[in-house]
Amino acid sequence: MPVSPPSAPSASSGLSRMLAAFVREHWRAYAAAGAMLSCIALLTVWIPRQVGHVVDALVAGQLHGPGLLRQLGLLVAAGLVIYLLRAGWRLTLFKAAYQLGARLRTRLFARLALQGPAYFQAQRTGDLMALATNDIDTVEQAAGEAMLAGFDGTQTLVLVLAMMTVGIDWRLGLAALLPFPLMGLAFWWISQHLHQAAQDSLTRFGDLNQQVQESLAGVRTLRALGLVDRSRARFGELADRAAEASFRSQRWEAAYEPAVGMTLSAAFAIALAVGGWLVARREISIGQLTAFTMYLGQLIWPMFAAGWVLALLERGRAAWGRLAPVLDAPLTLADEGRAALPSPAPLQARGLTYGFPGARRPAVEGVDFTLPPGRTLGIVGATGSGKSTLVRLLLRQAEPQAGGLALGGVPLPELPLATLRAHIAWVPQEPFLFSATVAENIALARPQATQAEVEAAARLAAVHDDIARLPQGYATEVGERGVTLSGGQRQRVAIARALLSDAPLLVLDDALSAVDTGTETAILDHLRELRAARPDRSVIVIAHRLSAVMDADEILVLKQGLAVERGTHAELLALGGWYAAQWRYQQIEASLEAA
Numbered sequence: 347m348p349v350s351p352p353s354a355p356s357a358s359s360g361l362s363r364m365l366a367a368f369v370r371e372h373w374r375a376y377a378a379a380g381a382m383l384s385c386i387a388l389l390t391v392w393i394p395r396q397v398g399h400v401v402d403a404l405v406a407g408q409l410h411g412p413g414l415l416r417q418l419g420l421l422v423a424a425g426l427v428i429y430l431l432r433a434g435w436r437l438t439l440f441k442a443a444y445q446l447g448a449r450l451r452t453r454l455f456a457r458l459a460l461q462g463p464a465y466f467q468a469q470r471t472g473d474l475m476a477l478a479t480n481d482i483d484t485v486e487q488a489a490g491e492a493m494l495a496g497f498d499g500t501q502t503l504v505l506v507l508a509m510m511t512v513g514i515d516w517r518l519g520l521a522a523l524l525p526f527p528l529m530g531l532a533f534w535w536i537s538q539h540l541h542q543a544a545q546d547s548l549t550r551f552g553d554l555n556q557q558v559q560e561s562l563a564g565v566r567t568l569r570a571l572g573l574v575d576r577s578r579a580r581f582g583e584l585a586d587r588a589a590e591a592s593f594r595s596q597r598w599e600a601a602y603e604p605a606v607g608m609t610l611s612a613a614f615a616i617a618l619a620v621g622g623w624l625v626a627r628r629e630i631s632i633g634q635l636t637a638f639t640m641y642l643g644q645l646i647w648p649m650f651a652a653g654w655v656l657a658l659l660e661r662g663r664a665a666w667g668r669l670a671p672v673l674d675a676p677l678t679l680a681d682e683g684r685a686a687l688p689s690p691a692p693l694q695a696r697g698l699t700y701g702f703p704g705a706r707r708p709a710v711e712g713v714d715f716t717l718p719p720g721r722t723l724g725i726v727g728a729t730g731s732g733k734s735t736l737v738r739l740l741l742r743q744a745e746p747q748a749g750g751l752a753l754g755g756v757p758l759p760e761l762p763l764a765t766l767r768a769h770i771a772w773v774p775q776e777p778f779l780f781s782a783t784v785a786e787n788i789a790l791a792r793p794q795a796t797q798a799e800v801e802a803a804a805r806l807a808a809v810h811d812d813i814a815r816l817p818q819g820y821a822t823e824v825g826e827r828g829v830t831l832s833g834g835q836r837q838r839v840a841i842a843r844a845l846l847s848d849a850p851l852l853v854l855d856d857a858l859s860a861v862d863t864g865t866e867t868a869i870l871d872h873l874r875e876l877r878a879a880r881p882d883r884s885v886i887v888i889a890h891r892l893s894a895v896m897d898a899d900e901i902l903v904l905k906q907g908l909a910v911e912r913g914t915h916a917e918l919l920a921l922g923g924w925y926a927a928q929w930r931y932q933q934i935e936a937s938l939e940a941a
């Protein structure tokens with residue numbers, strides 16, 4: 347589901363509230379930048395006035411050699427100071443604006459880190475990535491360029507208007523300003539369209555990002571299925587749409603320029619006609635008319651600034667409209683539990699029931715079990731029978747609709763999530779390896795672990811020899827998603843990671859599916875030996891291969907979410923149900939393979 351933009355007014359007030367809070371916090375930087383801009387504005391309006399005086403003095407023959415040079419020197423010095431102050435305010439202000447970008451990115455990441463899987467199922471990764479990059483850049487520009495250009499433009503406008511009307515001639519001033527209300531109307535009309543265009547452009551960029559993310563993640567599948575051409579065409583189509591949307595937005599932005607140009611041309615024409623008439627009547631001097639037209643020229647900046655600021659704010663509003671719902675989205679995973687975890691803590695499930703949204707029947711229904719500390723629970727069943735759903739409920743990636751799980755008698759929602767996560771070491775069927783060395787990947791949950799501890803965990807997971815054969819051994823970078831390791835090696839690195847974490851409950855969720863039977867036996871033997879050192883460590887083994895659970899203290903057989911059989915390996919064989927049939931089948935399969 348794409349990130350949906352809320353209505354424009356709420357985005358607008360939200361953006362101004364957020365920006366106001368940011369300016370309050372960084373008021374020193376904004377005040378310093380404002381003061382520099384004020385000096386610039388004063389110097390800017392001083393220059394035409396001075397030029398006017400010089401022109402009048404020259405016309406009257408009162409200014410010669412050294413005096414003229416001094417005046418010119420003053421004007422050059424004023425230009426230089428303006429240049430330095432302009433550099434100063436930009437440096438001061440943009441530093442603050444970049445801090446806003448960094449802060450928003452951190453806030454976004456922190457919020458996303460708290461969301462549960464249900465949230466990510468409803469969001470597109472590429473869209474979220476676009477928010478973290480493109481949309482935040484756009485908001486940052488609203489806080490930097492837009493705020494100060496707005497301030498600068500306004501104060502220049504006020505000063506220039508004052509100089510034109512009060513300082514020179516109010517009738518000439520008013521006459522020259524006649525075309526400006528029309529420009530205001532044009533600005534309003536353009537910004538309405540620009541908001542929509544900017545929103546569209548950001549959304550299209552999100553679509554494009556999503557396509558990049560999906561294509562890169564699934565590049566091998568695309569190649570294997572010969573879908574590269576189709577994917578390229580789709581990508582081209584989305585890139586074209588994003589470019590078109592950007593162009594539409596730029597086109598509306600560019601519309602400010604002719605509006606300013608036409609208004610100023612009209613103002614110049616009026617000023618020259620009315621000014622010429624006033625000069626002829628000797629009500630103003632030629633120098634004053636010169637200064638007046640220079641002031642009119644100076645209005646170009648505030649006008650362009652207004653267009654630019656409006657464009658930046660509209661784009662900022664559109665971006666904030668996409669960002670705010672993600673930053674404020676209610677958490678899909680409540681972390682309100684404050685109870686302490688007793689030790690030892692048996693795991694209990696009572697009437698555990700969960701159905702995925704929209705599913706016709708529950709994925710897990712009325713499941714009961716007890717796993718005392720130090721014991722092993724095996725969970726088996728046909729594919730889709732609800733084994734992984736049970737683990738999801740245990741990790742609180744989803745909340746049961748009926749019944750529940752408790753650790754040491756404390757219902758899971760009453761425990762802080764951090765406590766629950768520290769209690770469980772989970773190895774999924776398809777573990778994720780980060781772009782780091784093998785050693786760092788193993789030591790993920792305990793970065794302070796020594797090399798010897800990392801190696802010991804790798805030996806227990808029967809992956810040490812494989813790692814030793816890698817080019818740089820434990821220091822080998824496994825690259826994005828561990829592409830250099832096989833599926834079975836990745837699984838064993840993840841098992842080593844879980845064993846090193848020392849959590850009291852180890853959950854192997856089909857985590858031995860990609861290793862051969864011999865390696866599986868070795869790992870399970872190691873786990874059994876480990877039990878001697880940590881007698882309170884419990885293990886849940888989910889497997890398709892029954893040899894992985896045959897030594898478990900209790901085995902649960904799931905069928906369409908229901909626990910249909912339970913007992914030890916021997917009891918289940920004696921029962922003659924699904925387990926016994928499956929066991930026989932797998933034994934025959936193994937002997938055929940051996941032959």
Ligand SMILES: Nc1ncnc2c1ncn2[C@@H]1O[C@H](COP(=O)(O)OP(=O)(O)OP(=O)(O)O)[C@@H](O)[C@H]1O
Pocket residue numbers: 702703705709727728729730731732733734735736856
């Ligand atoms: N995210 C999901 N949304 C909707 N339905 C889902 C989702 N994940 C699983 N299911 C459904 O829930 C049921 C149980 O799935 P689950 O993954 O728990 O089975 P499993 O026993 O672990 O299967 P396998 O052995 O293939 O991993 C299946 O019918 C599956 O289609």
